[in-house]
Amino acid sequence: MPEPIYLDHNATTPVDRRVLEKMLPYFCEIYGNAASIDHLHGTRAKDAVNSARESIAKGLGCRKESEVVFTSGATESNNLALIGAYRRFRDKGNHIISTAIEHPAVLDTLNYLQSEGAEITLLPVDCNGVVDLEALEKPIKKETILMSVMFANNEIGTIQPIKEIGALAKSKGIIFHTDAAQAIGHEKIDVYDMNIDLLSFSAHKFYGPKGVGGLFVRSYSPLIKLSPISFGGGHEKGMRSGTLNVPGIVGMVEALTLATRKMKDENSRLRESASLIFQRLQQTFPDIKLNGHPHNRLAHNLSLTIPGVEAKALIYCLKNKLSFSTGSACSTIKVEPSHVLKAIGLSDDETFQTIRLGLGRSTGDAHTIVDILNCGIDNIKS
Ligand SMILES: Cc1ncc(COP(=O)(O)O)c(C=O)c1O
Structure with missing residues (x-):
C-alpha cells in the first residue's frame, strides 16, 4: 500500500535531504563542544555556530549576529522571551498584553506568569x-511592559499586521514579542523594519531538524537584555545556558537558506493548490467553510469546517490515504474545543467538525487530495 499523503506541515515538516547532508559531518567528525575554544575540535564547532548565527541574523534583518540566541525551539524561545522580559522589566510594570489565539507555548507561559x-x-x-x-x-497603561502577538496562526493561518503592531508598541515604549514559528521560512521577515523586539522560531517548521530553534533579541534602539530562565554555563550571552546543538544549528541555517530561496515560487504553488482544494470541495459540499483570513494567510494552510462531519471520524476513515489533523496538532490530545476556533466565533460543534490541511513540498496533485477527501466526506455523510 502506498504511504498516505502527508498534509500536516503546520505540525512539522520532514528534514530536507540537503539539510541532513549538511548536518551529518557535525555528528561524528566535527563533534567538538562549541564552548571549548582552546582546541581545534572546539573552535571548528564554534566556527560553524558563528557562521550559522551570521547567516540567520542576515536572513532576519538583524543588526548584529549576537542578536540571535539559539534554543531548543519555539516553545523554549517563547518561555525565555516572556518570562525573561517580565523578570527583567517588572520593576517598570507588571502588565502584559497578548491575544486569545496564541499557541499554548505563549498562553500557558502567560498563565504561569500570573x-x-x-x-x-x-x-x-x-x-x-x-x-x-x-x-x-485601549488596554495600554503605564504598567504595560510587554505585548506578544503571534506572526501567523498555527490553526487557521491568519497573518497579523505585525509591522503596525510593532509600531504601536514602539510608540508606547513597550517591548514587542512575536511567535513566528509558523511564519519563518514561509513569509518574509525583517525584524527591524517590522519593529519587532523579540521573535521566536523553530527549525522543524521549515524542513529543518526538530529540537532546535532560536530567539531574536534586539540589541539596538532599544537594547534588550533578558533574565535567564535556566542556569548553567552562561552560554548565549548568559541568556540560555547549555551546550549548543551544533548539528541542529547547522541544519537550521541550511533549511532557512533553502526555504528563503524558494519562498516566492513555493508560496504561489501552494496557494494555487490550497485554493483548488477548497473550491473543488465547495463544489461538492457547498456548506464547507474556510476559517482564517481569506487573503492574509499562510499559503500552505487550509482550515476547513465541514458541517455534519466529525473531523476525528474523517481522519480515521482516510488514515491510510491522507495524514492531516484536527485543529492544532499540539492540542489534539485534548478533547476540548480549539480556543482559536472558538475565538473566531465557531460553535463547539463546528470546532469538532474542523480539519487542518497543512500542504508542503511533497504535496503533489491537489486533485488527488480532493478526490480522496470527497470520498471520505461522502462516506461519513451517507
Ligand atoms: C505558533 C507556534 N508556536 C510555538 C510552537 C512550538 O514549537 P516547538 O514545538 O517546536 O517548540 C508551535 C508548534 O506547533 C507553533 O505552531
Missing part, C-alpha cells in the same frame, strides 16, 4: 482571526 504577579490582558480577534489595532491600544 503566579509571579503579572497582570495579563488577552484580546479577542475578529471572525478572520485578526487582532484589531485600536483594541490593542
Whole structure:
C-alpha cells in the first residue's frame, strides 16, 4: 500500500535531504563542544555556530549576529522571551498584553506568569482571526511592559499586521514579542523594519531538524537584555545556558537558506493548490467553510469546517490515504474545543467538525487530495 499523503506541515515538516547532508559531518567528525575554544575540535564547532548565527541574523534583518540566541525551539524561545522580559522589566510594570489565539507555548507561559504577579490582558480577534489595532491600544497603561502577538496562526493561518503592531508598541515604549514559528521560512521577515523586539522560531517548521530553534533579541534602539530562565554555563550571552546543538544549528541555517530561496515560487504553488482544494470541495459540499483570513494567510494552510462531519471520524476513515489533523496538532490530545476556533466565533460543534490541511513540498496533485477527501466526506455523510 502506498504511504498516505502527508498534509500536516503546520505540525512539522520532514528534514530536507540537503539539510541532513549538511548536518551529518557535525555528528561524528566535527563533534567538538562549541564552548571549548582552546582546541581545534572546539573552535571548528564554534566556527560553524558563528557562521550559522551570521547567516540567520542576515536572513532576519538583524543588526548584529549576537542578536540571535539559539534554543531548543519555539516553545523554549517563547518561555525565555516572556518570562525573561517580565523578570527583567517588572520593576517598570507588571502588565502584559497578548491575544486569545496564541499557541499554548505563549498562553500557558502567560498563565504561569500570573503566579509571579503579572497582570495579563488577552484580546479577542475578529471572525478572520485578526487582532484589531485600536483594541490593542485601549488596554495600554503605564504598567504595560510587554505585548506578544503571534506572526501567523498555527490553526487557521491568519497573518497579523505585525509591522503596525510593532509600531504601536514602539510608540508606547513597550517591548514587542512575536511567535513566528509558523511564519519563518514561509513569509518574509525583517525584524527591524517590522519593529519587532523579540521573535521566536523553530527549525522543524521549515524542513529543518526538530529540537532546535532560536530567539531574536534586539540589541539596538532599544537594547534588550533578558533574565535567564535556566542556569548553567552562561552560554548565549548568559541568556540560555547549555551546550549548543551544533548539528541542529547547522541544519537550521541550511533549511532557512533553502526555504528563503524558494519562498516566492513555493508560496504561489501552494496557494494555487490550497485554493483548488477548497473550491473543488465547495463544489461538492457547498456548506464547507474556510476559517482564517481569506487573503492574509499562510499559503500552505487550509482550515476547513465541514458541517455534519466529525473531523476525528474523517481522519480515521482516510488514515491510510491522507495524514492531516484536527485543529492544532499540539492540542489534539485534548478533547476540548480549539480556543482559536472558538475565538473566531465557531460553535463547539463546528470546532469538532474542523480539519487542518497543512500542504508542503511533497504535496503533489491537489486533485488527488480532493478526490480522496470527497470520498471520505461522502462516506461519513451517507
Ligand atoms: C505558533 C507556534 N508556536 C510555538 C510552537 C512550538 O514549537 P516547538 O514545538 O517546536 O517548540 C508551535 C508548534 O506547533 C507553533 O505552531
